[in-house]
Every structure is written in C-alpha cells, then in structure tokens.
Amino acid sequence: MKRSILAAAFPLLLCACSEEVGKPSTTGEPPPNEDTGATLEVPVPAQGRVYVALEKPEIVVPEGDASASTAWDLAFEKYNVFTNSGASGSGEGGAFGPLDAVTYDEGIAPAIPFLTKDEAGGAFRDFWAYDPSVHVLWVRYHVFGVRDADKQWKVQVLGYYAEQQGAPVAAIYRIRWAEVTSAGVGATQTLADLDGTAGGSQAPADVPSECLDLGTGARTKHTPAEALTTKDWHLCFRRASISVNGDLGGPRGVTAVDLHASETKDETLDIVKTRTDDSELARFDAVGHAELSDPKLIWRGDGIFSAFSDYWIDRAAATPAPADASWLVQSASDGVSRYLLVFDRFEGATADGPGKVVLRVKPEGVSTQ
Template identity: 40%
Template sequence: MRTSSIAVALVVCLGCDEVSTDGTSGVGGSGGEAEGGHAIDDPFEGATPLDVAVESGPTFVDLDGPAVVDETDDWELRFEGVDIHTNGGASGDGQSKAFGPLSAETFLTDSVPSDLPFMIVDEPGGAFVDWYAYDGTAHALYSRYHVIGVRRGDELFKIQILGYYGEEEGAPVSALIQARSARVTPEEVGSTTHWENIDATAGGPSPTEDDPSGCIVLGTGERIDLTPSEAAASTEWDLCFRRDGIIVNGGQGGPGGVEAVNLQAAGLDGETLEEVAERTAESELALFDAVDYAALTAPGLAWRGDGVVSAFTGGWLTIGDEIAVVEGTWVVAGKDGVTPFFVTFESVTGASPSAAGTIHLYVKKVGGTLP
C-alpha cells in the first residue's frame, strides 16, 4: 500500500453487501442524514457516478464519459482483480498516470492542487513499492527504513533506503536517494556500502523515455545511468531508481533474474505516518545490522521479481479479515497526459480478497495543470 498509511479507510466487511462513505448501506452520495440522524455534506457534488463490475478479465474505463468501454476504445483506467492500472508506461500506449490518495476534501475542489509533487507512471515494481510513507500535507516522502533482501542467483544482499532527498550546491534536491547495503554470506555480513545521492531525478517530475534512471550493482558498487529501454535489455544492474520508484532487475522489471523481499512487509498495515516520520538512519541502524544469512534464508520469505505497479497499487483497497475501501482522492491524467480528473471510491459490492466485485466510484474532470 503505497500511501495507505496516511489515508482513512472505510471498512467493507467480507460477506456484507456494501458500506458507503456516509456509513449507511446502499449506493449514492446525495447527502441527507446518516444513521443517527446527523446531517452530512454531499462528498460527491459535481461528480459523475460510475459502477465498474470487475469480473473474470480486465475492465476498461474512459474517465471522460465516464463509462466502461472496450480495450480498443480510449481509456484511462484498467481494473482487474483488485488491481487498477493506468493507460501509460508499462500498462498501455497512452500517457495516463496518477497520484494519490490525497485527502477526501480535495475531491470537493475543482482544480489540481498547485503543490502536487509529481505523477506516478505505471512501471515494474515489487518489494520496494511501499518503501516510503507520504505526507500529503507537507508533500514529503519519509523512508520506512525497511530492510530489503536482494537475491541474484546465489548472491545475497541487504539494502535499506535512508531517504529521498539530497543536496546540490547546498540546496535540497528530491530524488537523490540515500541508502546503505551489504553482501550477506553464510560466513559473514560484509562491510556496509554507503550510497549517497543515487540519481533518480530522471530529468524532473515528468520523465520521458529518454531520461535515464540511476541504476546500481550491489556486488561492485558500480552506478550505471540507463534509460528504461536500455535497462529492459541489460542484465548488469540490480536496482534502478526512477523518481520515487525502485525497480528490481527481475520479473517484469528486467532480464537479470534478480529477486527481492521486504523483510518488514508484515508490519506495513500497522505503521502510521507519525511513527515513520520519526525514524532516522541512526535509529534504524540496528534493524539493518540485525539482518544476517539466517534472516535472508528463512523459510516462507516471498522472494520475487517485479510486477507492474501503479499509483493505486495497494492504496485504494486494503485486504485482510476485513476489506477496506480507502477514502481519498486520486488525480488521474487522461490518455493525452494533460487532461486532469479526480477519482474517488465510494464503496464496493461483493468484494473478495482476489476480486473487487462491483466498484462504485465517482469521477470529476477538473482544471489546473499536472506536474
């Protein structure tokens, strides 16, 4: 859940028909009174409702309608299982991208927030997808300081991301990644490599296919600048850093056969923005130092290459004993990459851990300029 630790969730019980944003059963957001008799504002004023039935295959949505359409039509969002992808990057031939969740109150406005930091293009991702928590008020990224295991064949490494920000000529710069890593063998944990200012800037908030990512080789300490197409053809690198995304050279991330695992993934749902923001490289050094060969070879670890992740991945629906629809606002770029839309989720009907059932959402075309 990329930013779900800072969002408010609406609980949709397994086996329940539906829970709406006002706490009552049924679809709709027309205001009136919630249970208990208190008046509520209409959170969907000026927006258009749309029901999206997610069945056996992908379902495509044109936000300009909004309407469910065929794959051959213009579309912005693809729904499949519990995943939502945008028509751009690794998921389509359009220029769609997204960011969120922002606050639910953002949906009541009519323009893209002027301080929206960047948009997220669909790209390969996996063990690193939740490496940070996002503060929507300060528009700041805070590393969770999770330790990620990285495996290339018989070689094992551990890496901890220390921050998203660096300095150039005394001025703070985003997307200059700080990290530390070490090789791990049955005999010992090697010396720590300190990675300063890994260049993930990729040309700015809206990178093109010609803008390189900052890629690293954990075994040698080498840094390589590779465009997405160059990275897709190279087995040399282990990790590529592109804006806030960290890509593993395995699965859909690349041809290198590299796998990774988040050793603290089980604690993600319980982390709050406040506690994450208090962590520092010093306070989390013990967590990094504690990871040895036994920790990286423990049974049951979910080693994997990358799949495709989007701004919605893990952030719009939480799944456990309960299914929770996240209350918030996503900014989505139209297929043209320019036209902005707001999307918010009201409720789901018939959801299961593997399929979202019917999703009740609202769409609003807004003004402003996307980053």
C-alpha cells in the same frame, strides 16, 4: 509511491445493487439533495483485463490496442487496478489515494500534490515519504530483500540528498547492504554517493544514471533503455525511483521485497522524520536468513504499479476484501474530469482474483451529506 494515507473510521455507506452486470444501478432513491453515486458490478476474468469508463459508469471494450485507447479509465486484472496513464495507457488519466472513506460522502478530495500516473516499479517504490510543505523526500529506512538466483542481500536506503558545493542535491543516494546466507550475514557495506540525478528533473529521458551490482560492488551508468538489456546490475537509481533488474525492470531475473511494507500505511511523516541512520541500524541488523525466508513474503521484479497497487486490498481481512478507503480518479479522455469512487465488496473472491468487484462512483463535487 507518493500517497497521502489518512486514517478515519469507515462510515456506513448505503448502495443500491445493480440489476444488470456492468450497468449502473437505478434502483432506490437517495434522500433529497444527496447522491450516493452509481453502482457498477465488474466481473474480473481469471485471465486478461476488463475495462471501465467512469462517466456513466460502464464496462467498455476498447477497439484495437487498449493501451492506445482513451475510452477507458480503469482496468482490472486479477488483484491489479490500472489507470489509463503512463505505462498502462496513452490517456490523461491517473489517480490518488487511498483517501479517507468519508471523502466519498463529502464529494470533494482534499488538496493533493499530484495525481499518480501508472509506472514501472517494484519493491522499492515506497522507500520515501513526501513532505509537501517543503517539497522534500524523507527515506522510510525500511529494509528490503534482494534476491538473484541463490544469492540474497538485505538493503536499507539511508538518504536521498547530498551536499555539493554548499547546496543540497537530490537523488544522490546513501545505502547500506549485506549478503545473507543460511550460514549468517556478511559484512555490511555502505555507499554515500550513488548518482541517481540523471541530469535533473528537466533533463532528457535518455540521460544515464547509476546502477549497482550488490555482489561485486561494481557501479555502472545506464540510460533507461540500456538498463533494460543489461545484466551487470541489481539495482538502478534514477531520480526518485529505484529499479530492480527483473521482469519489466531488466533481464537478470532479480526479485525484491519490502520487509516493512505493512508499516507504510501507518507511517506518518512525523514518524518518518525522526528516523536516522543510527536509530534504524537495529532494524537493519535484525534481518537475517529467517526473515528473508518467510513464506509469506511476495518477491517480485519490477512491474506496472498504479495509485491502487497494494493499497486497495485489505490484507488483514480473513478473506480478500477491498480496503475501507476512497479514491480520486482523473478522466483518461479529457484529463480534466475527476471522479470519486469506493469499492464496496468482492463477490466470489479467491486467492487468484476478486471475482466480481462492486464499486460506486460519482463526479467530484457531489456530496452525499
């Protein structure tokens, strides 16, 4: 997904704990000219979602269909955080992050290229890094596992651009892949002209793009609606997204995993830009049955992802904990107001959910320094 990941030491942040669940804290007085924001405690249920509006902030219960309501800005479901935007809701929300933890203290988010709206996606959603200076996508050369029942493959995206009539064209994909079994790895196959353009960024939403069956090599073109109902593909390429035919992506039951997802947060654009097909061949060749059988891997079909997905949790912590970062969130109701927030801690976290999430929030533009 499209994120700026900025490295910085997390400062000591002081908070006043809420005396009433779901209400901002009013205890404690910050020093003059400082505002540490309002603290909100959000009990996350074992099943279902809890909704939060950031203006006060407070827990809210949307009337009727929550996806059609603009009364909420964030929704918590187990270890998922959704924004009221895109695939999650009809609001004008969205978010960006992770940002340096100190951004919350400074009160002003750095210049960002866009806000991330919630969207359907899966293991391939971060296959590229964005260069805002020239508006170019660079592939990370991660290796992905793709599984369909008792068959599995390794896949590496090699490129996103191709030259046509002397000019670069986006969303013409190059990939390599190979079947992986307990007996070994099959022959590597490559394609250099997978058409994910879908008519370009200004084309209607129902223009088809190309999909691929990794087992047979068959290539078909489907509209997004067709792809959701057909089983003749494993991966679909559409502009800057690669879909998996499983869960919300389609009916085939395909799952996938980014074998190098843990590297994403430390991959600077300069690092990504040095990689080539040849330099990353060893990375591809190193993946075999043992690597794809690692019990720690989380295989999944396509789901709904937000700017927070897989980034707001500190995966290296001994027990589940929020990442040391801050986030920019846009109001779902007016599409203009913006808030900065940090997650201070979880209380009662388990493998299934964070228990109570304790966060702080304030309008952008309020400094604590």
